[in-house]
Amino acid sequence: TTPPTAPKPTSSPKPTSNPRPTSQPTPKPTPKPTPKPTPTNAYGLGTGTSNGSAAQGRTALAEAKDKIGLPYIWGGTGPKGYDCSGLTMTSWKVAGVYLNRTSRDQYKQVLKISYDNLRVGDLVFWSTDPSNPNSIYHVAMWAGNGQIMEAPRPGVPLRVTAMRWAGTMPYAGRP
Secondary structure (H helix, E strand, O other), X not given: OOOOOOOOOOOOOOOOOOOOOOOOOOOOOOOOXXXXXXXXXXXXXXXXXXXXXXXXXXXXXXXXXXXXXXXXOOOOEOOOOEOHHHHHHHHHHHOOOOOOOOHHHHHHHEEEEOHHHOOOOOEEXXXXXXXXXXXXXXXXXXEEOOEEEEOOEOXXXXXXXXXXXXXXXXXXXXX
């Protein structure tokens, strides 16, 4: 038998001094789409949610109107007096929708809607700085026909009155 022969060494190819560009560019990898974040502003305000129907809004407004003439009581949630957010919270509770206790928390909780889409029972908010939900100081319920139902301030009883636009937040809220 003949012993195996060793393979002959091969030389490596030598680089050329002027490499030719390829006719097609190297494809770039397709970037993965970034998921859209939940809409928020600088204050962590989400869009909120709405569980209330138009019928529940009418029920909430009727409940609030039953309290016309009662006194404004700071921190009041009834039955002898209310503050603004106590009135909206208890009125919507009768309609079957739970709202948080303060006007600021209610704004953060509800679905933001344009004023063009207001329906009876929706909430309107006032603040010292409309760009900052943390500056909200008052909430009232839309009563329709350019009016609101509110617990305004100490010394003024619960009432239905004309809508005041100065100082309102950019959006109303739908519970």
